[in-house]
Amino acid sequence: MSQDPTPPDAGADLVRAAIDLLAERGPQALQARRLAIAAGTSTMAVYSRFGGMPELVRAVAREGFARLCAHLKASPQTDDCVADLLKMAGAYRQNALENRHLYQVMFGLDESGAQSDTAEGRTAFGYLLRAATRCIDAGRLDQAPPLTVAAQLWSAMHGYVLLEMAGYFGTTGATDVLPSLTTNLVIGLGDLPERARASAAK
Amino acid sequence: MSQDPTPPDAGADLVRAAIDLLAERGPQALQARRLAIAAGTSTMAVYSRFGGMPELVRAVAREGFARLCAHLKASPQTDDCVADLLKMAGAYRQNALENRHLYQVMFGLDESGAQSDTAEGRTAFGYLLRAATRCIDAGRLDQAPPLTVAAQLWSAMHGYVLLEMAGYFGTTGATDVLPSLTTNLVIGLGDLPERARASAAK
DNA sequence: ATCCTGCCATAACACTGTTATAAATCTCGA
DNA sequence: TCGAGATTTATAACAGTGTTATGGCAGGAT
The missing domain is CATH 1.10.357.10 (Tetracycline Repressor, domain 2)
Incomplete structure (x- = not known):
């Protein structure tokens, strides 16, 4: 019945990283490679999880x-x-x-x-x-x-x-x-x- | 004393093209190459006249x-x-x-x-x-x-x-x-x- | 065990703004 | 008129972007 304490959801990680970088570095930080690195994954996660940057931005x-x-x-x-x-x-x-x-x-x-x-x-x-x-x-x-x-x-x-x-x-x-x-x-x-x-x- | 009927000012031409394309195609049309073609010049005019795209956008x-x-x-x-x-x-x-x-x-x-x-x-x-x-x-x-x-x-x-x-x-x-x-x-x-x-x- | 489906890492593609380089053009004083 | 200097321009290359192709990998169902 117990969940993993930090279920590694690449999608949520990307959104979290996007919001953090957005606050620190401004809108120009919303870039696929930068977010992927910050979330500990690769740019492909943006596409397998969201279908592209626009969808990720909408999630943000x-x-x-x-x-x-x-x-x-x-x-x-x-x-x-x-x-x-x-x-x-x-x-x-x-x-x-x-x-x-x-x-x-x-x-x-x-x-x-x-x-x-x-x-x-x-x-x-x-x-x-x-x-x-x-x-x-x-x-x-x-x-x-x-x-x-x-x-x-x-x-x-x-x-x-x-x-x-x-x-x-x-x-x-x-x-x-x-x-x-x-x-x-x-x-x-x-x-x-x-x-x-x-x-x-x- | 007579001016050319259309003094070819590449700077003004670029801004005009930018405003026209902006109205027709939306913000994603504000691109150096596209504007240069529409204004009948090359992308370098953006830099010799404005110093870069941000300055051109500010002119717009x-x-x-x-x-x-x-x-x-x-x-x-x-x-x-x-x-x-x-x-x-x-x-x-x-x-x-x-x-x-x-x-x-x-x-x-x-x-x-x-x-x-x-x-x-x-x-x-x-x-x-x-x-x-x-x-x-x-x-x-x-x-x-x-x-x-x-x-x-x-x-x-x-x-x-x-x-x-x-x-x-x-x-x-x-x-x-x-x-x-x-x-x-x-x-x-x-x-x-x-x-x-x-x-x-x- | 086997296949299959979804996800991910790497690398390549097309596109962006920008810059390097050299040729063309303009400016303007002698 | 001229010609040296400065400015602008066209071409091509560079670094960066989003996106897509290609394998490889893990996990689950049959």
Whole structure:
């Protein structure tokens, strides 16, 4: 009944090596030979296990979404649903900045994989959708299709994170843009300004 | 005093060919040999004119930002500054969707070269900044640093455009997300809800 | 035991950006 | 006008990439 402590799964090893090298050396480290050496195998494993580099990169992206889901899942759920929503945005940003290269791979369409619209992405989106639905059901946000509400929030978070990572909000004093952005958006979605700002202050 | 009708500038020819091939064949068409053939020269021109492919790609990105600036500049300027702002968001989206691959190159999402914080990007941002400042000065938006106001608007626009291009808002009924997003954000930034929605209806 | 299937290591292929070399072209001052 | 110097270009080669061919190896089913 006992498993090997480290079942040598070349596929998982490759993904692990890819994520590690991605964090340390950046996207240009996602190369078949380099990953094979790091995983202690040869380039053929990339093909017998994944069929090619694009599929391996997609597996990396899946793992990235899994990490994002874990971050969002750990975001608190209190009696102030709007505060929870704003905190979730902060968790989203934190996860993206801590795994910046991975985040780019998750949304990057790199010529072969066309990384669009993955099932894992929709799972992560589900957490945001749930938090938004709570706010609507609680009457904090106007009645509106939760899908479009969550889509607006996701757009804001995603856009802010990418621009911050690109350095556009670097050191020019435009700090705390994300809290303002999400708070203002929540106000536009129907929450009372004072209540929203109080929730943001938490 | 008369110029040649078509002064054969290999540098400009390469950028033109790059932008054309980018639109037709996608990012994987940005290759030295392919561009050289399309521009009627050889790969060495890439190095004598630009110093390498990364520099050429950055020139392409500059041209992309120039097109974006042209689109934003053409956005109307009426007596309803908030309506102008919302229309500018629509123009931003339109430009991005009509040049989707170019848009990705502008922000370096095609793994080629970490395109961060270009001067041309800041020029385009200037148009948004000006439109936001008008709204603040006109009293439609709350007094706040125009930089952070424009940063919030840009984040929303950028994020929405990328997610739409990735297909996440594909056909699942989440239509008209951008107008709602920008309108709601403007409300959160201080505009009266009815006035904002009236401006959006224009 | 035998065959078979899947996986892996080595090496080769086609392709990429880049560089070396030499010829062609342009620049510009005498 | 000219001609030396500098720049650009075309050709070919180099180092690197993803991918594919070719054997060899292990493990399981019959």
